[in-house]
Amino acid sequence: MEETGPKFYVHDQSTAIQTFLPLLHPHLPFSNPIYNRLQAPHNTPSRHCLFAATFPPPSSESPSSATGVYTILFADRSRHEESQIWIFNPIITSPSPLSQSQQDALTSHLTSAILFLKGVTIPEAPGWPFSPILRFACLHETIGSSLRKIAESRNAMPYITEWNAWNVSTSAVSNSAESKPLPEGFTVARVPEDQLDIVLATSTIKRLPSTYLILPNVGLLNQEGTLVAWCYVAIDGSIATLYVLPEYRGKGFASYVAKELLARLSRGEFKDMGYDGKSGWVHADVKAGNTPSEGVMKSLGASVSWTTSYMWVDSDKF
Numbered sequence: 001m002e003e004t005g006p007k008f009y010v011h012d013q014s015t016a017i018q019t020f021l022p023l024l025h026p027h028l029p030f031s032n033p034i035y036n037r038l039q040a041p042h043n044t045p046s047r048h049c050l051f052a053a054t055f056p057p058p059s060s061e062s063p064s065s066a067t068g069v070y071t072i073l074f075a076d077r078s079r080h081e082e083s084q085i086w087i088f089n090p091i092i093t094s095p096s097p098l099s100q101s102q103q104d105a106l107t108s109h110l111t112s113a114i115l116f117l118k119g120v121t122i123p124e125a126p127g128w129p130f131s132p133i134l135r136f137a138c139l140h141e142t143i144g145s146s147l148r149k150i151a152e153s154r155n156a157m158p159y160i161t162e163w164n165a166w167n168v169s170t171s172a173v174s175n176s177a178e179s180k181p182l183p184e185g186f187t188v189a190r191v192p193e194d195q196l197d198i199v200l201a202t203s204t205i206k207r208l209p210s211t212y213l214i215l216p217n218v219g220l221l222n223q224e225g226t227l228v229a230w231c232y233v234a235i236d237g238s239i240a241t242l243y244v245l246p247e248y249r250g251k252g253f254a255s256y257v258a259k260e261l262l263a264r265l266s267r268g269e270f271k272d273m274g275y276d277g278k279s280g281w282v283h284a285d286v287k288a289g290n291t292p293s294e295g296v297m298k299s300l301g302a303s304v305s306w307t308t309s310y311m312w313v314d315s316d317k318f
Contacts, residue, residue, distance in 0.1 A: 041274030
């Protein structure tokens with residue numbers, strides 16, 4: 001398939017951070033997933049992450065070249081078992097439904113993104129050559145709907161999950177949270193590394209141990225120092241894992257660790273891990289009807305803003 005839409009340009013990491021973040025910040029919380037993912041400390045040179053946009057890197061002649069409709073994407077294709085690609089277009093902030101011209105532009109940009117990702121070569125990256133399956137993460141409903149139509153028309157969508165997106169202001173949690181006292185002997189701390197196995201064993205989403213080790217987190221320990229509840233914020237600013245051991249449920253521990261984590265993130269207490277919390281937002285992908293998780297999000301002052309999807313696209317079909 002020949003590319004007829006906009007061209008994607010590769011930006012080096014430092015230029016991308018300087019150029020993309022000022023464009024994305026005014027669109028928070030819509031842009032929160034990619035805003036955070038771009039800055040994640042996981043983006044080490046050895047991973048050869050891809051920073052790209054439909055406008056070229058700035059130059060002395062043209063310091064800022066993002067005009068009109070544009071798309072920004074980030075990809076770490078070497079993460080074969082995890083989400084790989086985050087994408088943003090400001091069209092998603094427009095009132096819905098989109099006009100026909102907006103829909104056509106978005107379809108063109110997304111098709112070009114697939115072709116760009118299919119064609120880019122990064123032989124130095126871990127795990128090269130990459131699988132043809134493109135793993136898109138945290139797609140806003142407007143992008144998700146368009147991408148789904150593109151992929152389904154080519155029988156190129158082997159997997160999709162859909163969630164409700166709950167957005168919460170971390171500063172609001174930090175300023176308003178008054179947690180009730182913990183039972184005697186219980187303490188709050190970062191999750192001990194030697195107890196990470198229980199986090200891995202109970203998580204329904206596959207992540208590498210090395211991923212968890214550098215994510216902001218809060219754990220609740222009982223009198224014996226055993227982990228009984230925990231919460232993590234992922235590299236894209238989402239609540240990645242929130243769990244309470246069955247025998248400790250019904251005590252408000254889920255809300256407690258979530259509030260504590262967001263408050264600490266807002267205060268910049270994870271700067272040593274590379275997270276400054278300056279986006280001011282955290283989001284959670286919650287399945288509709290998951291009453292316990294919905295209750296926790298309501299306790300944080302969050303509300304459903306839109307639906308999100310996680311989608312795999314087979315680039316060999318393009």
